[in-house]
Amino acid sequence: MILTIACIGAGFGTLSDARAQSSNRNEVRAAISEHGWYVVWGVTINEAEYGKFTYAVANSVAGTNPGPVMAYFSHLAERNIDKVADQAPALSRRLVQDLVIESLDNPGRTISRANLQLRGGIATYRRWKTVRVPDGTERYKIYGPRNPFTGKRTWTYGYRPKFKSVRVPLPNHHQPYVKFRILRPNNPPAxxxxxxxxxxxxxxxxxxxxxxxxxxxxxxxxxxxxxxxxxxxxxxxxxxxxxxxxxxxxxxxxxxxxxxxxxxxxxxxxxxx
Known part of the structure; x- marks a missing residue:
């Protein structure tokens, strides 16, 4: 049976720069967490930071030093690595940390060790803002005073600007993640x-x-x-x-x-x- 690592969820926040009403973040995150995965989210980064993150992953792999990558996971505290290691007793804490780096260096690939599965990657959120822009003019009636003898009102046409709402694309945001899944020993995830x-x-x-x-x-x-x-x-x-x-x-x-x-x-x- 697959067990999600719910115990490491406390304290994982969301960031205000990827709001649901102006991005597809909710849909992307829901798809990533399907099928029993528990997802640890890193900090949200913009296009400029994207290259820096991939560089940090390369340095962490080459130098066997997790520090550059872990800096992007402000909520992935030391205790959370410990809790993951506790639920996979065959693995040391350092090995779990190394597997996190390996999963980020091989995005989309499932890495399995003992009863622990990991998969890393970078979520990309499309972003936009909705603005009102001029859309020509529209004609409307302007009524004058009512004639006291006939009861009728005079009127003429006036013109005023017309507007429409359009969606303006914004630069994409990205968010690195690592997702975990624990399997019971001798019990495949059927x-x-x-x-x-x-x-x-x-x-x-x-x-x-x-x-x-x-x-x-x-x-x-x-x-x-x-x-x-x-x-x-x-x-x-x-x-x-x-x-x-x-x-x-x-x-x-x-x-x-x-x-x-x-x-x-x-x-x-x-x-x-």
């Missing part, structure tokens, strides 16, 4: 053990439930809807087969997909629990 209940939102509500062995059922509106057999499980998803409809369903941490055995996967719905 999603079949993690997903015993997978619910989705609909008019009636429903979900997939794992029974004994490899059998699953789908319940919709409080009633049995379909029966499935588990045919495959990986570290990120589980695949079910419905023989009555000759159809497969794949469940991952956030979404469900379906297909016929010889077809391509199609989006089905989002997970709500």
């Amino acid at each position: 999603v079949a053990q993690l997903f015993t209940f997978w619910s989705y939102g609909s008019a009636q509500g429903g979900g997939f439930f794992k029974k004994v062995g490899a059998d699953w059922v789908e319940i919709k509106g409080g009633k049995h809807w379909a029966s499935f057999r588990e045919v495959n499980a990986t570290s990120t998803s589980v695949t079910l087969f419905d023989p009555s409809r000759n159809m497969q369903v794949r469940l991952d941490g956030r979404k469900a997909y379906w297909r016929y055995p010889t077809g391509s996967w199609n989006y089905l719905f989002e997970r709500v629990q």
